[in-house]
Amino acid sequence: MGSTGARKEALKLLIEKLQSVSGAIDFIQTEDPKDSELWEYLIVECLKFPERVSELLEHVGGAEYVEPIKLIRRIPEGVNIPHLRDRLVKIISDYGVVQSLREGCATILQRDCAALQERLYAANRRGVCVMAPAVCQLCRVPCVSETGRKDADASVVVFGCAHVFHTRCLLGKTEGGDVEEVKRAMSRYVLKQQTEFACAVCYKKEKPPSNASANAVAND
Numbered sequence: 421m422g423s424t425g426a427r428k429e430a431l432k433l434l435i436e437k438l439q440s441v442s443g444a445i446d447f448i449q450t451e452d453p454k455d456s457e458l459w460e461y462l463i464v465e466c467l468k469f470p471e472r473v474s475e476l477l478e479h480v481g482g483a484e485y486v487e488p489i490k491l492i493r494r495i496p497e498g499v500n501i502p503h504l505r506d507r508l509v510k511i512i513s514d515y516g517v518v519q520s521l522r523e524g525c526a527t528i529l530q531r532d533c534a535a536l537q538e539r540l541y542a543a544n545r546r547g548v549c550v551m552a553p554a555v556c557q558l559c560r561v562p563c564v565s566e567t568g569r570k571d572a573d574a575s576v577v578v579f580g581c582a583h584v585f586h587t588r589c590l591l592g593k594t595e596g597g598d599v600e601e602v603k604r605a606m607s608r609y610v611l612k613q614q615t616e617f618a619c620a621v622c623y624k625k626e627k628p629p630s631n632a633s634a635n636a637v638a639n640d
Contacts, residue, residue: 427451428461435465441475453485463491470501477507488515548578557621558589579619590620 427447434444441462448458463486466472473495480486488511495501554564563576563584575587 427455427458431458431461432465435462435472441466441472442479445476445479456485459486463494467494467496470499473499474502474504474507477501477504478510480511543580546580548580548582550578550582550584554584556586556589557583557619558585561586579622581619581622583619583621585620 431444431447434440434447444462448455448462452458463476466476477488477491480488480491492508501507550564552564553562555562563586577585577587577590579585
């Protein structure tokens with residue numbers, strides 16, 4: 421019945437006909453544990469009978485979206501709840517287990533973050549070997565000659581993938597562009613905002629095809 425959208429009817433059947441509060445809790449957690457209306461309906465129905473309240477307290481400790489303290493405060497005064505002390509002890513125990521699990525997960529997460537940061541730091545410090553002759557991947561003009569010498573007027577950008585580019589090529593400048601202008605652009609963009617650059621070769625490989633390209637492939 422829950423799959424047809426009549427969740428409250430299914431919940432009512434579990435509570436009134438089958439008299440299974442634990443089954444009703446499992447039903448809500450399976451269907452939609454964030455549905456506050458279902459939890460409220462279950463609580464209201466259980467508050468009508470002390471036995472149902474006792475069973476609800478027994479199983480609600482592990483429910484993430486129900487606060488046992490608020491539930492206990494809603495119990496009418498003077499109502500004798502069977503096994504109330506045992507239920508409260510279980511709620512406290514379940515809460516302690518949940519808190520312990522959360523703290524353990526947080527500790528593991530912190531250790532993993534620290535380990536990954538150390539790996540990232542080590543990777544960023546790792547050098548990149550550029551073999552001569554190294555040519556710019558955009559203009560195909562050598563950045564480093566076969567003798568290992570670099571053009572003094574041509575600044576070079578080397579990515580972690582070992583692809584080499586003239587800075588002027590990355591900035592959209594031509595081979596005959598003004599040297600001072602290129603140097604100023606390099607200082608403004610490369611030194612201060614290096615993350616704005618990406619390897620043109622690897623970027624093309626990783627970039628998903630456009631809709632037009634995808635349609636052309638599909639038509640072929």
